[in-house]
């Protein structure tokens with residue numbers, strides 16, 4: 001090799017080794033696949049299921065020209081998958097939360113504990129029922145911290161909503177122990193963790209009642225959709241009544257009017273047959289979808305374990321992690337931001353509409369202090385419902401930043417990388433190489 005060529009090769013190597021953010025060559029230029037786990041697995045099976053329902057001209061779940069009973073079948077199959085006695089399909093995860101809280105009899109004068117890392121609909125469902133959401137902090141699982149939970153229980157606390165966030169289960173056994181000892185109801189919000197488990201038991205089967213969402217970002221999807229599940233016959237009947245007209249039905253579909261506990265008010269969240277049919281197909285694909293994300297995520301996690309300075313979220317039971325997100329944590333906010341910007345410059349991003357690879361502090365309505373209606377205690381009636389109700393007087397609940405210091409610190413110091421269900425080995429290698437390169441330049 002001539003000396004000029006030698007210098008050119010050395011220059012090229014230096015540029016390659018240099019971070020893309022500093023003018024070096026990025027690890028990749030092609031965007032990563034979008035997240036939306038269930039969407040990548042939609043094929044002719046979903047098309048055929050939808051066509052079958054349309055051909056039947058019976059889109060309503062209870063009757064029609066030629067009822068297919070798709071929603072009913074989905075409920076049976078989903079309950080069987082989770083190992084619970086009852087499943088009730090509804091139109092969204094938000095609807096599921098509202099139905100669950102109505103079934104539990106939530107109202108003014110009650111406090112319900114919710115985690116600092118959640119989704120706006122969790123606090124929203126409590127407020128809509130006239131009750132007061134009380135924040136508890138998270139721990140290194142990024143889910144409800146059992147110790148903070150215990151500290152925030154007051155004489156007005158009636159229950160807890162635990163949220164299995166970002167694909168992995170909360171420390172559900174410890175949380176259930178607190179709920180039982182303190183005689184509180186336990187709702188599991190499993191919207192982000194469909195198919196997750198702890199010690200082989202599926203999330204959604206630990207609490208009194210659980211909710212799911214099948215909106216497009218979830219592990220399986222029908223675009224929109226949700227489900228309420230429980231082992232408690234009474235809660236199921238009340239949930240059923242609330243999701244429909246306010247009344248339960250007997251085996252023949254007739255409204256039951258003889259039980260005052262079941263003369264309620266309907267919220268109108270019935271699921272339609274098209275979505276029921278799609279969800280049956282998606283449910284059958286769920287093990288494959290989560291296996292793909294799990295494999296990709298744990299290959300990447302294993303590589304990151306060797307890189308000091310990159311902290312990994314504590315996973316209560318790695319076997320039961322469904323895998324759609326990788327959370328990494330750094331010593332301070334500035335380091336996290338630098339690493340995130342450097343990784344993005346290396347091409348660890350997706351198309352503009354994807355979430356892909358972001359600072360957790362940019363994760364919108366998942367962070368309690370970003371929920372403006374909560375922080376400002378707004379009300380739909382403009383008169384202060386439910387905050388100013390006499391039943392809720394004396395509440396000391398706070399919502400501004402600083403209320404949950406562990407969450408505040410974790411949000412600022414952590415990044416969230418979506419793990420699509422369709423990552424190729426090459427994509428995984430690029431992600432690992434990008435982390436190694438950025439680690440070498442910024443953290444070593």
Ligand SMILES: Cc1ncc(COP(=O)(O)O)c(C=O)c1O
Pocket residue numbers: 091092093094095118119121122163189191192213214215224225226
């Ligand atoms: C934890 C959690 N709960 C509830 C919901 C609400 O579900 P939906 O969008 O189906 O109303 C979501 C949806 O993003 C969620 O992430």
